[in-house]
Amino acid sequence: MGIFSLFGKNNRPNGAPPEDDKVPAAADNQAPVLFGESHERLSNSTTLRDGSARSTTTMKIDAIESEMSSEFVHLPPSPKPTGPDSVAPVTLTHGNTTQLTLPVMSRTTEYLDDQSRSGSIEVSVSDTPEVIEEAAVLFASDQSDIAEALLLSAIAENNLGSSTHIVWWMLLDLYQITGKQQEFDNLSVDFANKFETSPPTWIDIMTLDPQAKTQEKAGAPPAVAFSGKLDANIGKQLERAQKLSATHPAVRLEFTRVSSVDPIGCGLLLRMLKKLQKSGLDLILVGADELADKIREILLVGRRDETAAPWLLLLEILHLLNLEQAYEDASIDYSITFEVSPPPFVAPHSKIITAAEDNTQSVSLNGNNSLLMPVLIEGRTEELLTKIQTHAIAHSPAIIDCSRLVRVDFSAAGELLNGLSLLTSNGNAIEFHSVNHLVTALFKVVGIQEIVRVVPRKN
Numbered sequence: 001m002g003i004f005s006l007f008g009k010n011n012r013p014n015g016a017p018p019e020d021d022k023v024p025a026a027a028d029n030q031a032p033v034l035f036g037e038s039h040e041r042l043s044n045s046t047t048l049r050d051g052s053a054r055s056t057t058t059m060k061i062d063a064i065e066s067e068m069s070s071e072f073v074h075l076p077p078s079p080k081p082t083g084p085d086s087v088a089p090v091t092l093t094h095g096n097t098t099q100l101t102l103p104v105m106s107r108t109t110e111y112l113d114d115q116s117r118s119g120s121i122e123v124s125v126s127d128t129p130e131v132i133e134e135a136a137v138l139f140a141s142d143q144s145d146i147a148e149a150l151l152l153s154a155i156a157e158n159n160l161g162s163s164t165h166i167v168w169w170m171l172l173d174l175y176q177i178t179g180k181q182q183e184f185d186n187l188s189v190d191f192a193n194k195f196e197t198s199p200p201t202w203i204d205i206m207t208l209d210p211q212a213k214t215q216e217k218a219g220a221p222p223a224v225a226f227s228g229k230l231d232a233n234i235g236k237q238l239e240r241a242q243k244l245s246a247t248h249p250a251v252r253l254e255f256t257r258v259s260s261v262d263p264i265g266c267g268l269l270l271r272m273l274k275k276l277q278k279s280g281l282d283l284i285l286v287g288a289d290e291l292a293d294k295i296r297e298i299l300l301v302g303r304r305d306e307t308a309a310p311w312l313l314l315l316e317i318l319h320l321l322n323l324e325q326a327y328e329d330a331s332i333d334y335s336i337t338f339e340v341s342p343p344p345f346v347a348p349h350s351k352i353i354t355a356a357e358d359n360t361q362s363v364s365l366n367g368n369n370s371l372l373m374p375v376l377i378e379g380r381t382e383e384l385l386t387k388i389q390t391h392a393i394a395h396s397p398a399i400i401d402c403s404r405l406v407r408v409d410f411s412a413a414g415e416l417l418n419g420l421s422l423l424t425s426n427g428n429a430i431e432f433h434s435v436n437h438l439v440t441a442l443f444k445v446v447g448i449q450e451i452v453r454v455v456p457r458k459n
Contacts, residue, residue, distance in 0.1 A: 057307040061267040064232055128444060129154070129163045135170060136441035140410040142259055144228060147438075148174055165195060169437040172200050173457075177406050177436070178228040179236055221250040221284055227257035227375075227406060230265035230294070238272050245281050250351075256287035257375050257406060261294050267309035273316055282351040285320060289354075292317050301333045308338055315342055320352050370399035370433070377416065378409035385419035388430065397429035403457070408439055413446045424451045431455065 131154040138147040151171040154160060160167055168191055175184035181202055188199035224241045226234060244251045276283060295314045311334045318327040327345045334342055371391040377384065392398035408416065424430060431453040435443065440456045443449045 055306045057263050057267065057309070060232065060264055061271070061309075064235060064264070064268060065271070128441070129160055129167070131160070132163060132166055132170065132441050133445045135167075136438055136445055137410060139174065139438045140408055140413060140442045142229075142407075142409075144174060144178055148178075166437060166441070168194075169200070169456075170441060173436045173438050176200075176203065177438075179226075179233055181236055221252045221282075222248055223252035223254055223286075225254040225257060226269075228259055230255075230258050230261040230269065230291075232262075232264045232268070234265055234268055238268060241272055241276065245276055245279055248281075250282035250284060251276065252284040252286060253288075254286040255291040258287070258291055258294055259376065259407065261291075261298060261310065263298075263305065263307045263309050266295065266313040267307060270309055270313040270316055273313075273320070277349065282353070283320065284353045285317075286354075288317050288321055292321075299333075302337055304337055308334070311337070312342070319345065320348050321354060322347055322352065369395060370401040372401045372403075373405040373432075375404055375406050376409075377405070377407070377412050379412060381412050381415040381419060385416070385423075388420070389423055389428075392423055392428040392430055397431050397453070400430065400432045401434060402432050402436075402439065403434040405435065405439060408442055410442070413442055413448070417446050417448050417451075420448060421451055429453075434458075 131150055135147040135150045135154075138144075138150065148171065151167055151174065154167050155171065158164070168187070172184060172187055172191070175181070175187065184202055188202075191199040222244050224237050224244065226237055241251060241253070273283075292314055295310050295317070298310055299314070311330075314330055315327060315334065318330060324345050331342045331345075334340075371388060374384070388398065388400065391400075420430065432443070432448075433455045434457045435454055436457050440449075440454055443454050448454065
């Protein structure tokens with residue numbers, strides 16, 4: 001790639017970098033540390049300014065890897081709250097063991113960005129506790145961390161009256177969706193003690209997808225599904241991928257449920273992909289194109305962030321997808337940003353299959369004469385409403401299966417409300433079944449629950 005002579009080769013005297021150069025993190029260069037490998041770098045690497053440089057992001061990635069085999073994740077204490085809206089932190093405990101400490105956040109929607117609050121969506125006035133409505137809107141706006149903190153604070157305050165169980169269910173659903181099984185298990189124990197009933201059980205994400213479940217029964221390669229935000233909490237999925245790679249010749253990696261990414265998650269996934277390829281494992285990638293788009297959303301050409309992990313994960317995905325031109329284009333942007341050259345494009349050595357999830361990105365009918373909703377509803381909803389309308393014409397009531405629906409974007413919820421209002425005004429009876437409690441709360445906030453029947457998921 002002669003083009004990189006314009007950007008990446010360091011021809012300065014003595015190879016000395018300028019003082020203001022920022023070195024891409026050692027774990028994030030084109031030869032990232034693989035699970036189980038040494039973190040030392042070759043001193044003669046032509047792609048590093050300083051092989052000894054290590055960013056805080058790299059150290060976090062290393063720490064997460066070292067904790068992956070541990071049964072419990074020890075979270076650092078939250079910083080002391082500051083500012084006029086802050087109050088003292090709240091600590092949840094199980095028995096004599098502290099689970100989590102975090103600041104109580106004021107119940108306000110100021111956490112939503114301007115975009116998520118724009119538009120003409122009217123929020124229904126109800127007697128529902130404020131925390132339920134705000135947590136639902138925050139989650140719908142892809143603010144799961146803040147929604148989690150809000151729900152945890154409400155549970156700690158224990159002043160929710162008859163709505164107490166709803167808040168617990170919402171938090172358990174949130175942990176399920178974001179893959180936080182340890183937190184889910186801890187909260188389940190407290191749930192059983194508080195309500196004197198069996199708590200919801202942890203459901204592997206595979207069981208939410210009827211098609212994937214059928215494929216698994218039929219002897220198809222085992223799958224590892226990533227959902228929610230691709231961040232430091234993907235340790236369970238990485239551990240599963242490692243275990244499967246030791247006993248199976250191929251593994252299916254699913255990214256269709258990923259809503260966003262951050263640098264730490266990118267670094268962890270990058271290392272895992274490198275190791276899986278080194279082992280000679282065949283990979284079946286589902287939703288890799290969508291994941292590449294999510295990564296591009298956090299990149300800016302010329303902005304040299306602390307870590308190059310998102311850039312390198314993007315290049316790795318394009319490499320695995322065998323998209324040479326897209327790889328070249330991204331390589332130029334990477335070189336402009338970090339002034340180093342990525343490796344030249346070479347077709348992947350392992351067998352890579354890009355599997356399209358038949359009907360998993362679109363709505364389909366299943367054998368029970370119900371309409372299966374997608375995993376995520378966002379953007380324009382015309383196509384979705386057309387399929388609901390077609391189904392409603394053929395069936396009364398029209399049963400909408402929401403068993404695998406994870407999240408409805410806040411803006412999309414407004415469009416969905418308008419479309420459903422037209423359908424029901426024409427006499428169509430519509431029912432949404434097996435809706436998770438976060439989406440159920442959102443449907444109540446925007447008014448969908450007033451025009452269609454909403455049946456929450458059974459716990």
